[in-house]
Amino acid sequence: MVNITVNSQIISVKEKTYILEAAKKQSIDIPALCWQPGLEPHGACRLCLVEIEKSGRKRMVTSCNYPVEEGLIVRTNTEEVVKTRKIIIELLLARCSTNKKIQELAEKYGVTESRFEKKEEDCILCGLCVRVCREIIGKEAIGFSGRGIYRKVTSPFEQPPQECIGCGSCAFLCPTGAIKIENGLNMRKIAEINCEIPLVFCQYCGRPIAPLRQIEFLKEKTSLPEDIFYTCAECKRKNYARRLIAMSSKR
Numbered sequence: 001m002v003n004i005t006v007n008s009q010i011i012s013v014k015e016k017t018y019i020l021e022a023a024k025k026q027s028i029d030i031p032a033l034c035w036q037p038g039l040e041p042h043g044a045c046r047l048c049l050v051e052i053e054k055s056g057r058k059r060m061v062t063s064c065n066y067p068v069e070e071g072l073i074v075r076t077n078t079e080e081v082v083k084t085r086k087i088i089i090e091l092l093l094a095r096c097s098t099n100k101k102i103q104e105l106a107e108k109y110g111v112t113e114s115r116f117e118k119k120e121e122d123c124i125l126c127g128l129c130v131r132v133c134r135e136i137i138g139k140e141a142i143g144f145s146g147r148g149i150y151r152k153v154t155s156p157f158e159q160p161p162q163e164c165i166g167c168g169s170c171a172f173l174c175p176t177g178a179i180k181i182e183n184g185l186n187m188r189k190i191a192e193i194n195c196e197i198p199l200v201f202c203q204y205c206g207r208p209i210a211p212l213r214q215i216e217f218l219k220e221k222t223s224l225p226e227d228i229f230y231t232c233a234e235c236k237r238k239n240y241a242r243r244l245i246a247m248s249s250k251r
């Protein structure tokens with residue numbers, strides 16, 4: 001364990017913990033758009049900036065990927081931190097001027113207008129979608145392409161990604177809702193990454209369960225009985241209840 005001071009409060013945290021995690025455990029609010037527990041921090045959005053003081057020297061660092069060390073002093077709300085954070089939010093607000101999540105974030109941190117040129121993007125290029133696909137699902141169905149103002153998240157060569165299992169983890173973690181899942185009659189579509197995968201339906205009630213490739217992926221990873229993959233949650237519950245009733249009536 002190491003002792004650090006966050007906003008004048010001494011706390012004891014495990015070695016190698018990042019400042020942001022340590023602060024969150026103390027319910028200290030630091031905005032963080034590109035950080036998710038379980039994924040390697042990337043330091044992309046810069047929102048989580050804090051001031052650190054080490055051996056009398058102060059500087060700003062991104063708290064999501066800066067590990068704690070004995071005696072470290074952290075300040076999350078100095079004038080300089082708040083000012084810089086507001087500039088970062090202004091930049092985000094300019095890039096995503098019509099995005100609800102970014103507007104809400106801006107409002108929360110007191111940013112009402114942006115001095116920068118307005119665009120109507122939804123993606124802030126935080127990379128969470130790319131990282132969850134690679135680090136958790138073990139696929140590389142999406143990535144970044146282009147440079148500078150042309151940088152964007154897409155599938156390899158902007159073609160339907162053969163690696164995509166349609167699980168939707170990218171959409172689930174996207175902090176701005178830039179990736180959207182659309183379940184049609186027979187297909188799951190994730191337009192932003194050119195993905196379209198047939199859905200599998202419940203063998204009992206015909207309700208959609210999951211995309212075919214996701215079911216195949218799960219079957220490969222587990223040794224569960226085949227039946228489980230083709231039964232929706234509701235029918236599993238009903239079947240279970242029926243079995244319980246049948247068992248109790250035999251007693």
Ligand code: SF4
Nearest residue numbers: 123124126127129174
């Ligand atoms: S699509 Fe969403 S998760 Fe992916 S980089 Fe853009 S904002 Fe981040």
Ligand code: FES
Nearest residue numbers: 032043045046064
């Ligand atoms: S949360 Fe730290 S840089 Fe985005």
